[in-house]
Amino acid sequence: MNERKLKILAAVVEEYVRTGEPVGSKAIANLPGIGVSAATVRNDMAMLEQLGFLEQPHTSAGRVPTISGYRLYIEKIMTPPALPDSERERLDNMLAEQGPMTGELLIQNATTALAELTQCAAVVSDFSPKFSVISKVEVIPAGKRVYVVLLITSGGAIKNKACRLEFDLTNEQLSMFSDYLAKHLEGVSVEELSEERMADLAAAMGAYMMTMAPLVQGILELSRDLQQHALTFSGEKNLFSCEDLDKMEVVRFIEHKEELIKLLDDSFSGIRVLFGEDGGSFVIGNSSMIVSKYRKGGKSVGSLGVIGPMRLDYAKVIPYLEYFSQKITDLISEEGEEPPPEEQTGEQGKG
Amino acid sequence: MNERKLKILAAVVEEYVRTGEPVGSKAIANLPGIGVSAATVRNDMAMLEQLGFLEQPHTSAGRVPTISGYRLYIEKIMTPPALPDSERERLDNMLAEQGPMTGELLIQNATTALAELTQCAAVVSDFSPKFSVISKVEVIPAGKRVYVVLLITSGGAIKNKACRLEFDLTNEQLSMFSDYLAKHLEGVSVEELSEERMADLAAAMGAYMMTMAPLVQGILELSRDLQQHALTFSGEKNLFSCEDLDKMEVVRFIEHKEELIKLLDDSFSGIRVLFGEDGGSFVIGNSSMIVSKYRKGGKSVGSLGVIGPMRLDYAKVIPYLEYFSQKITDLISEEGEEPPPEEQTGEQGKG
DNA sequence: TGTTAGCACTCAAACTCCCTGAGTGCTAAT
């Protein structure tokens, strides 16, 4: 496996990514920086094929990289260029668009920007809420026998839910219960808000608690919500405009995004590249996904991914991904110092 | 335009919907209930073509209905069968799935059920929130200089937003401001919560108000949210599995759903059928959309639509749509009597 | 020993040509 063979493999990958057509020996030989004849290239390509890095769609066609070929290229050969300062600035602007760089909006913007820049689909999985603590619990009367429970976390997430009780509460009951909840839940980490814990809490209050059951249930549901990994998606359309991907597979994939969670949740550091055929659960033929992590307080609390054709300009995409994950890490940590600021909106209704 | 010609037009539409192939004179003549020869059918079809109700893809092919042909068929010829009781029961179950039939969930279920039953995409536009009144405004401290404003409407919608102030409020200030808001906003209809009204409110409080500006701004944003028509979509995938529709057009459409709002918002009664080529803003070739309204207190407060290929079994779909819009009308009015009950969840966060 | 020119070979894709059959419009008979 000499220098030249690697160079030829790289050339095949890059040409194939560029044109989408199988690459022939002549095309490679003509490339600057190769400097050997087509015949020599042919010999090397035959060897690269034997090693499993290239393949031919049919006998009289050029070569195409295999998954191993892409892997070798990505891990050992390619050297992604550093982002120029002008580009960094541009990216920062994309993140900051329409508001301060915080929370939901930050993630939303990052996803959109990634999709836009790479012309692929982008996905961000945010599981930071489950690492935050309850900073406020409140019960608010909202009509006859209807009460809204409100949960605010140190991360700035706000969730609410309306619950219906059997009776109306007196002001005294309400404030007593509210205080009780505050005392026992504020400061508790979202992760610890389990079914058992809430059951204990209820038990401690005794029979009186029975009437409050729907509220306790509501809080439990809210915390379950918080513990779920929020997925933000953008640029699905790019998958459809992509010739290499089967439209039906893309539809299937989009309808089952949740399955991505286990892939995104996987812990690793740096950048990881997965191929559609690989992972079992992520199955769009000829596709690949590049994943990176962002952190808060040293802990990995979310992932960003770019999903596109396997025939992707990795050297261009990876720096973007790295920059964004670093940037998000910086932004959310910086805020972490201050108390939870931030805007947000909850929705809901019964007509 | 005699009886027989109408019968033949109906036969062409139905056969075409069934098979997707242009329909020839012989096929029609063989159909039960026609009872004339192929030659006669040919003469009639030639006339129907002259009138613009049928067309030929090419000289030696059968006939296909034009948009006018579909229109005539839908409006004058077809008689949709009434839903049998067993079917009504089945639909009711689909609506009731996983919970009481109220609010968001009701609409969510209706959309899913419609998409499922018709194998098309379904969309529901809900603009009822803007016709409800504010039943509760609350300001809740949520961290250093951070306050959450919470808005609850008579319709059961709950919205919240975190705002950052320049200073922390004393308890006294907080309750004073809270009371002031409650006094002036509770009972006000969402529709009336305009920029000017809020400005007046602020002005009345005087200079002291300056510090509260972000909170007032927050309330304004929440009310704007409420005034927007919520769109619920389901069954996009069915559009992709549909041979007649261009995948790229479908993608474009899905990415610009909001444009549907103006079509859905249009006021009319009963059922309306639009064709993709028609409306200008709704442009998937060979597609059609069937729209119906639901009401509350006699006022139209939302629309349901089914979007599919033009080659659609209208006689089957329309009864479903009618039933669902009636059912939703019944359910939300019935609850309307009672005070706003109901569950719901708001989301939000900054990482 | 590694590189190169030359040559015979392969094979997908594109093109042509032809046939088939469903469907038509027109005309003349009923």
Place this chain on the structure above:
DNA sequence: ATTAGCACTCAGGGAGTTTGAGTGCTAACA
């Protein structure tokens, strides 16, 4: 007014042919 008959049209499909990019192999060369 309806029908049978007939000549005509034309998309779609299959078979055969051509084209050209690309290959592997071999023999000559440095």
